[in-house]
Amino acid sequence: MEYTETEIKGLVQKLSLLKKEIQKVIVGQDVIIEEMLIALMAGGHCLLEGVPGLAKTLMVRTLSQALHLSFRRIQFTPDLMPTDIVGTEILEEDHVTGKRFFKFNKGPLFANIVLADEINRTPPKTQAALLEAMQEFEVTYGGQTYPLDKPFFILATQNPIEQAGTYPLPEAQLDRFLLYIKIGYPSQEEEVMILSNTTGSKKEKVEAVINAEEIQKLQALVREVSISDELIFYVSNLIRATRPYTTTINYVKEWVRWGAGPRAGQALILTAKARALFYGRYAVKMEDLQIMAYPVLRHRVLMNFKAEAENVSADRVTEELLKSVARVKV
Structure with a gap:
C-alpha cells in the first residue's frame, strides 16, 4: 500500500497525541504505555502483569477512550464458560411467519479492544477459546465461523500473587501474546501525583484521537519499515542463543529449560x-531490537528449577544475551 509523506507524518503525529491523551489519566508508566501502543501498531496482543492497584484496568480503559x-x-x-x-x-420467532429459528447472539469478544481481566482465574477451556480467537x-x-471486528486487540491482565485457585496459562498459549508487560510500583514523585490527582473532584476528559481505519493503516505501515539483513541475522543469532540444546553459551545451558521459537524472532x-x-x-536500529527483546522474550524463554532456585529470571538471561551475542555494526 502506497502512502504519501504527508499521510505518514499525520499518522505518526497521531501516535504522540494518543500517548498524551492516555497520560492525562495515567501518571508515569511511560514505558508501559509505549509498549501497549507498539503492540497495537504491530497487530498483536498484550499480557499485563502487576499486583493489584497499579491501574492495569484503568490504563486499558483509558486507551480505549482515546481510540x-x-x-x-x-x-x-x-x-466462566467459553460461550x-x-x-x-x-431461539427466536419470526412474528410474520411464526417460524422459529436459531440466531447467534455475539459475545463480548466481538469488540475492537477486549480487556481480559485476570485471565489466569478461568479454566483452560475458556482460556483456549480466547486464545483461539486471538490467533x-x-x-x-x-x-459456523464468525469473523471478529478489526482491528482486534486483546489486553489480558494477571496477578502475580494470590495464586490459589488460578489456572496459569500454558507456555504454548503464552506464546500467542506478542508482548508480556510487567508493571512495577510508581516512583515516590509519581505516587504523590497519583494521590493528588485521584482524590479530588476534578476528572480529566480523554478525547478520541484515532479511528479504526487509521490504526489499520498504521499496522500496514509498520510492515513497510525497513530492517537491514545484518539486523535480521542478529535477531536469528539472539533467538537461537536462547536454546539450551544448540547454544554454546554456558549460562543458557545452566538456567534455561526451553528457548524461544521462530515466532519470537517474528515478534521482535x-x-x-x-x-x-x-x-x-522508517528503519530499525539496534536500539529498537534490544529494548523490545525484554517483553518479547520474557514469556518465551522458560527457566529451569536451578534458575528459579537462584532467583534468575528470563529478563536476566535476556540482559546477558544482549551483552554477549555478537553485535552488528550499522
Whole structure:
C-alpha cells in the first residue's frame, strides 16, 4: 500500500497525541504505555502483569477512550464458560411467519479492544477459546465461523500473587501474546501525583484521537519499515542463543529449560519496526531490537528449577544475551 509523506507524518503525529491523551489519566508508566501502543501498531496482543492497584484496568480503559473503537471488559472467573465470551445461539420467532429459528447472539469478544481481566482465574477451556480467537481473528460456533471486528486487540491482565485457585496459562498459549508487560510500583514523585490527582473532584476528559481505519493503516505501515539483513541475522543469532540444546553459551545451558521459537524472532522484528515508526523513523536500529527483546522474550524463554532456585529470571538471561551475542555494526 502506497502512502504519501504527508499521510505518514499525520499518522505518526497521531501516535504522540494518543500517548498524551492516555497520560492525562495515567501518571508515569511511560514505558508501559509505549509498549501497549507498539503492540497495537504491530497487530498483536498484550499480557499485563502487576499486583493489584497499579491501574492495569484503568490504563486499558483509558486507551480505549482515546481510540474511536468499541471496548468490552470480561472479568474472568472460575465459572466462566467459553460461550460467555464467544456468544451463543438463542431461539427466536419470526412474528410474520411464526417460524422459529436459531440466531447467534455475539459475545463480548466481538469488540475492537477486549480487556481480559485476570485471565489466569478461568479454566483452560475458556482460556483456549480466547486464545483461539486471538490467533485466528474469528470464532466458530455450531459449525459456523464468525469473523471478529478489526482491528482486534486483546489486553489480558494477571496477578502475580494470590495464586490459589488460578489456572496459569500454558507456555504454548503464552506464546500467542506478542508482548508480556510487567508493571512495577510508581516512583515516590509519581505516587504523590497519583494521590493528588485521584482524590479530588476534578476528572480529566480523554478525547478520541484515532479511528479504526487509521490504526489499520498504521499496522500496514509498520510492515513497510525497513530492517537491514545484518539486523535480521542478529535477531536469528539472539533467538537461537536462547536454546539450551544448540547454544554454546554456558549460562543458557545452566538456567534455561526451553528457548524461544521462530515466532519470537517474528515478534521482535515486528515490534522493533513499530517502535521505529513510533519515534518517526522508517528503519530499525539496534536500539529498537534490544529494548523490545525484554517483553518479547520474557514469556518465551522458560527457566529451569536451578534458575528459579537462584532467583534468575528470563529478563536476566535476556540482559546477558544482549551483552554477549555478537553485535552488528550499522
